[in-house]
Amino acid sequence: MLDSKIPEGSLENKWRNYQIKAQLINPANKKKLNIIVVGSGLAGAGAAATLAELGYDVKCFCYQDSARRAHSVAAQGGINAAKNYQHDGDSVWRMFHDTLKGGDFRSREANVYRLAELSAPLIDHYVQQGVPFAREYGGVLVNRSFGGVQVQRTFYARGQTGQQLLLAAYSQLYKMKRAKKVEMFPRHELLDLVVIEGRAKGIIVRDLITGKLKRFAADAVVLATGGYSRVFRLSTLAIGCNGSAIWKAHKRGAYFAAPSFTQIHPTALPQTSEAQSKLTLMSESLRNDGRIWVPKKKGDDRKANTIPEGERDYYLERRYPSFGNLAPRDIASRAAKERIDAGYGVGRLKNAVYLDFKHAIERFGMETIKDRYGNLFKMYKKITGVDAYNEPMQISPAAHFSMGGLWVDYELMTTIPGLYAIGECNFSDHGANRLGANSLLQASIDGYFVLPNTINNYLAHALKEDHPTTEHPEFERVENEVKEHINKLLSVQGNKTVDHFHRELGKVMWQECAMSRNAEGLEKAIAQIKGIINAFWNEVNVTGGHKEMNTELEKALRLADFLEMGLLMCTDALEREESCGAHFREEFQTSEGEALRNDDTYSYVSAWEYNGGSFNLHKEDLTFENVQPTVRSYK
Amino acid sequence: MKVIFKIWRQENAASKGNFESYEVDGLTKDMSFLEALDHLNELLVSINKRVIAYEYDCREGICGQCGVFINGRAHGPHDHMTTCQLHMRSFEDGDTIVVEPWRASAFPIIKDLVVDRSALDNIIEKGGYISAKTGTAPEANAILVGKELADKAMDAAACIGCGACVATCKNSSASLFTAAKINHLNSLPQGKQEASKRVLEMTRQMELEGFGSCTFTGACEVECPEGISILNIAEMNARRTKAKWLG
Numbered sequence: 064m065l066d067s068k069i070p071e072g073s074l075e076n077k078w079r080n081y082q083i084k085a086q087l088i089n090p091a092n093k094k095k096l097n098i099i100v101v102g103s104g105l106a107g108a109g110a111a112a113t114l115a116e117l118g119y120d121v122k123c124f125c126y127q128d129s130a131r132r133a134h135s136v137a138a139q140g141g142i143n144a145a146k147n148y149q150h151d152g153d154s155v156w157r158m159f160h161d162t163l164k165g166g167d168f169r170s171r172e173a174n175v176y177r178l179a180e181l182s183a184p185l186i187d188h189y190v191q192q193g194v195p196f197a198r199e200y201g202g203v204l205v206n207r208s209f210g211g212v213q214v215q216r217t218f219y220a221r222g223q224t225g226q227q228l229l230l231a232a233y234s235q236l237y238k239m240k241r242a243k244k245v246e247m248f249p250r251h252e253l254l255d256l257v258v259i260e261g262r263a264k265g266i267i268v269r270d271l272i273t274g275k276l277k278r279f280a281a282d283a284v285v286l287a288t289g290g291y292s293r294v295f296r297l298s299t300l301a302i303g304c305n306g307s308a309i310w311k312a313h314k315r316g317a318y319f320a321a322p323s324f325t326q327i328h329p330t331a332l333p334q335t336s337e338a339q340s341k342l343t344l345m346s347e348s349l350r351n352d353g354r355i356w357v358p359k360k361k362g363d364d365r366k367a368n369t370i371p372e373g374e375r376d377y378y379l380e381r382r383y384p385s386f387g388n389l390a391p392r393d394i395a396s397r398a399a400k401e402r403i404d405a406g407y408g409v410g411r412l413k414n415a416v417y418l419d420f421k422h423a424i425e426r427f428g429m430e431t432i433k434d435r436y437g438n439l440f441k442m443y444k445k446i447t448g449v450d451a452y453n454e455p456m457q458i459s460p461a462a463h464f465s466m467g468g469l470w471v472d473y474e475l476m477t478t479i480p481g482l483y484a485i486g487e488c489n490f491s492d493h494g495a496n497r498l499g500a501n502s503l504l505q506a507s508i509d510g511y512f513v514l515p516n517t518i519n520n521y522l523a524h525a526l527k528e529d530h531p532t533t534e535h536p537e538f539e540r541v542e543n544e545v546k547e548h549i550n551k552l553l554s555v556q557g558n559k560t561v562d563h564f565h566r567e568l569g570k571v572m573w574q575e576c577a578m579s580r581n582a583e584g585l586e587k588a589i590a591q592i593k594g595i596i597n598a599f600w601n602e603v604n605v606t607g608g609h610k611e612m613n614t615e616l617e618k619a620l621r622l623a624d625f626l627e628m629g630l631l632m633c634t635d636a637l638e639r640e641e642s643c644g645a646h647f648r649e650e651f652q653t654s655e656g657e658a659l660r661n662d663d664t665y666s667y668v669s670a671w672e673y674n675g676g677s678f679n680l681h682k683e684d685l686t687f688e689n690v691q692p693t694v695r696s697y698k
Numbered sequence: 699m700k701v702i703f704k705i706w707r708q709e710n711a712a713s714k715g716n717f718e719s720y721e722v723d724g725l726t727k728d729m730s731f732l733e734a735l736d737h738l739n740e741l742l743v744s745i746n747k748r749v750i751a752y753e754y755d756c757r758e759g760i761c762g763q764c765g766v767f768i769n770g771r772a773h774g775p776h777d778h779m780t781t782c783q784l785h786m787r788s789f790e791d792g793d794t795i796v797v798e799p800w801r802a803s804a805f806p807i808i809k810d811l812v813v814d815r816s817a818l819d820n821i822i823e824k825g826g827y828i829s830a831k832t833g834t835a836p837e838a839n840a841i842l843v844g845k846e847l848a849d850k851a852m853d854a855a856a857c858i859g860c861g862a863c864v865a866t867c868k869n870s871s872a873s874l875f876t877a878a879k880i881n882h883l884n885s886l887p888q889g890k891q892e893a894s895k896r897v898l899e900m901t902r903q904m905e906l907e908g909f910g911s912c913t914f915t916g917a918c919e920v921e922c923p924e925g926i927s928i929l930n931i932a933e934m935n936a937r938r939t940k941a942k943w944l945g
């Protein structure tokens with residue numbers, strides 16, 4: 064049975080009640096406890112710095128050359144908080160409700176409430192750390208709106224919010240490094256987890272400079288390794304983003320929840336060629352002022368600016384009059400796909416729609432628009448060579464975020480005692496669809512506020528146990544398995560590149576397991592992925608050795624895990640015979656093409672257990688005591 | 699599109715490096731510069747050769763991990779652009795493109811085009827933060843920061859830590875990088891408490907790491923992807939002098 068450990072009491076009191084009852088560890092004892100944090104994004108850096116401030120000994124790992132480069136850095140738009148600074152009727156309750164509804168009622172009430180409750184103090188925290196959030200002339204903080212909500216609760220630092228928050232977290236991390244409470248291991252990649260007598264006790268990492276495998280033992284292991292959307296290959300994620308840490312944990316016993324809940328973002332730059340390695344996101348904040356449209360005529364080849372108003376189809380405004388261009392992501396993406404598939408797409412490959420600022424510029428003036436989005440327009444120009452002040456941007460849906468991840472309870476602990484998952488790599492607060500600007504929030508809250516308050520409950524026991532050392536035979540065994548895995552990859556010596564197989568996987572996943580899915584397609588995808596796995600292990604060529612910096616080997620190791628993860632994602636999508644949030648099953652839709660959720664049968668979180676080559680499903684039933692699940696309508 | 703890449707190859711920190719030439723066909727103008735290198739690496743794998751090591755992560759100009767010298771310029775031919783944002787449309791068919799790692803004694807080469815920039819982290823460690831613990835913050839709007847000041851702090855805070863300023867500087871100075879962080883924090887009310895200590899300790903660390911001193915050539919601000927102004931260095935120096943004499 065999955066125990067989510069939801070505390071007693073009313074929704075408003077649960078977190079408080081939890082804290083009152085949680086165990087404490089005295090400062091002298093904290094010093095004796097070691098914690099490994101894998102990841103230095105908002106979740107990892109926030110947790111590592113805060114745990115170190117509390118007195119624990121922390122080791123923090125990341126694969127980049129510096130903690131400051133974790134992919135949180137790329138978030139542009141902003142971070143939500145229920146401050147109600149705009150006096151527009153916002154509250155913790157409303158934010159809770161928006162998030163739960165945005166996630167299409169596939170997340171836990173108690174978790175979501177806590178997220179909303181802790182959002183306001185988080186903004187206080189970041190302001191204190193020196194984050195240069197946007198301000199009014201009088202000196203107070205500014206807000207804007209994001210998709211799926213009707214209040215203004217998003218805080219931002221130009222178009223570089225994630226960067227500014229991450230740099231704050233990174234600087235706090237280095238402050239604690241200087242205090243000798245954090246030891247940093249950049250350019251180290253987790254390749255496996257060590258579980259001793261059912262508890263997480265350490266990790267095996269590869270030093271990416273020397274190729275050496277290293278063992279680290281600890282009293283608890285925290286994974287904060289970010290999202291896995293690179294399974295689609297083309298995505299808005301960084302090239303190095305991977306699912307390896309959570310996949311290895313999954314194979315060692317951690318349940319993987321809702322793997323197929325992945326978000327496709329409506330406003331990225333379209334793919335223009337086969338060689339493309341990355342899809343750049345254009346922030347959702349652009350939808351505050353930009354209007355999305357396609358020509359009313361199929362295959363209309365005229366230049367955008369020459370198409371008269373009457374011949375433009377502002378399809379989001381048409382279909383969802385009350386939210387219009389700010390409809391939630393899953394809905395906006397699907398609506399774009401619908402128009403593109405129907406033959407109304409624009410751009411060279413007819414795979415894009417327009418995002419137009421003409422009206423906003425007329426209304427607010429060029430200066431205001433420049434002030435709000437200047438750097439995004441600059442970025443657009445750098446990549447496409449086009450000036451979007453004069454003609455509309457071309458945008459297209461792209462894989463962006465994983466709601467799914469390791470199953471965690473209210474304490475953020477996985478099903479392996481002593482192993483925690485925080486930030487994007489867990490499945491916790493976003494249900495079947497994440498609202499914009501809620502993810503920087505979740506990663507930060509997990510790292511700064513939740514984990515440092517919940518980990519004590521476990522560590523209080525660890526204190527009484529033997530402290531693990533890397534001499535334990537289990538470390539030896541796991542390290543040997545990793546060695547074998549690497550040697551096997553290097554010895555295939557086939558004639559195809561790692562990228563070749565990644566492109567193949569990406570195509571299958573994008574075709575069958577992205578914006579819309581159906582049983583037949585998913586079954587086909589599973590067979591195809593099995594074929595790719597087989598081909599990969601027989602035909603891949605990884606040149607160079609393992610005792611050196613070898614970027615090709617790094618890619619191969621990550622892809623080997625993505626391939627297996629792809630199987631689980633399709634299995635999960637196949638099992639869930641309903642449409643909810645980002646998971647749209649074509650068989651389950653209304654006559655108007657809207658998602659048809661099935662609460663009677665599927666009001667649960669799917670948590671998958673690894674079982675050799677197959678997966679066993681466990682269900683965590685979702686109960687709603689405070690909000691009645693309704694049909695999610697944005698019309 | 700066809701080009702000739704002349705690329706610095708070096709097996710590891712200890713070995714001696716040299717340029718190697720690769721004729722690469724089948725490129726398109728739409729490809730990013732790094733995608734062209736990806737393509738070259740796939741060709742190398744297909745003839746069983748070791749791939750070229752180069753750095754990147756976000757590929758959208760914000761993480762600061764990419765960065766090489768291209769035809770004698772940090773991050774390539776354009777001002778204010780990262781290597782990952784450069785596209786092949788900036789080159790002509792048949793061009794020879796010379797690619798080298800950042801060259802600075804504080805940035806030792808690890809392999810091929812990859813260098814070690816941890817010296818920059820070491821500078822941050824010496825005060826590029828505000829010493830306040832999680833959980834101790836006052837209400838956010840209790841600290842008022844006027845828009846102009848917030849914008850100015852943001853201009854400096856935008857640094858992505860790529861190291862192009864160092865690589866392009868004939869003195870290998872890290873002044874632009876260091877000034878950006880100091881001015882970001884020291885200009886905000888939150889950063890005032892530790893302002894003097896911060897400027898003294900961070901600038902001292904910058905010298906200890908072996909970066910050269912600034913002679914105001916202005917080369918850095920041209921290559922800086924975030925367009926961080928050299929005026930920041932003057933401001934840092936003023937802050938430093940003030941801190942030295944007035945504490």
Ligand SMILES: Cc1cc2nc3c(=O)[nH]c(=O)nc-3n(C[C@H](O)[C@H](O)[C@H](O)COP(=O)(O)OP(=O)(O)OC[C@H]3O[C@@H](n4cnc5c(N)ncnc54)[C@H](O)[C@@H]3O)c2cc1C
Pocket residue numbers: 101102103104105106107124125126127130132133134135136137138139140141142143224225251252253254287288289290299300301304305307308344463464485486487488499500501502503504506
């Ligand atoms: C382009 C883009 C824009 C976004 N914009 C917004 C926004 O405006 N608002 C919002 O709320 N959210 C936004 N998001 C989502 C949000 O940025 C992320 O969900 C969040 O930052 C994730 O933080 P994290 O700490 O969980 O992971 P990350 O920041 O991705 O950090 C992962 C860390 O794990 C490390 N790591 C990974 N694998 C390994 C391994 N095997 N071994 C060792 N280390 C490893 C990495 O080195 C890194 O340090 C955006 C996302 C993208 C991609």
Ligand code: SF4
Pocket residue numbers: 856857858859860861862863864874875878918921922923924925926
């Ligand atoms: S100051 Fe500019 S060039 Fe120097 S590290 Fe920062 S972003 Fe790069």
Ligand code: FES
Pocket residue numbers: 753754755756757758759760761762763764765780781782783
């Ligand atoms: S790869 Fe991130 S800035 Fe270039």
